[in-house]
Amino acid sequence: DAGITQSPRHKVTETGTPVTLRCHQTENHRYMYWYRQDPGHGLRLIHYSYGVKDTDKGEVSDGYSVSRSKTEDFLLTLESATSSQTSVYFCAISGPRLADTQYFGPGTRLTVL
């Protein structure tokens, strides 16, 4: 398995609180991605990064921000969590090209009450 870890693996929080999820890789891959998975929707891309401090939006980016200050870490922040952001969040990595195979982390299950 690709060297990808996500933390925390489970989190329960309250509406309106900020939440940060972390993705850490040991593969030195250029690209990192955040997806969410919900029943009936499959995996949907939230944001991705193509290098340190270089990020772009995916198809469901509203309500989320990301940061990448080091190659190995990609953070996903929910500034003010809502119940609609209850989901399972997966990080993925690929590289050096955008079209290279993506490898996924184990996921973070987030519940917003």
Place this chain on the structure above:
Amino acid sequence: DAKTTQPPSMDCAEGRAANLPCNHSTISGNEYVYWYRQIHSQGPQYIIHGLKNNETNEMASLIITEDRKSSTLILPHATLRDTAVYYCIVRGDTGANSKLTFGKGITLSVRP
């Protein structure tokens, strides 16, 4: 919107080959066929991908028809741990066309 069509489910006996079909009749010349699987509650796991030639690795074989409009993922000796949702994905090799789009996949149940 996914560019592939897969049956919703299938099953096979443990130890037998599992042949998972996928239709991708609108595939373009520079698009690859990727297969991932997702075991309950885990992250998607990459299995294999190919362009036009058949491919084999330690997990599976991928057979792509000559016209590239369909493919079959073969798990040669299915085990109970292969029970999962399998996703067939068509993906380009540049820019926005290289996005991974997961459809509903096919649920494979391996029975003892």
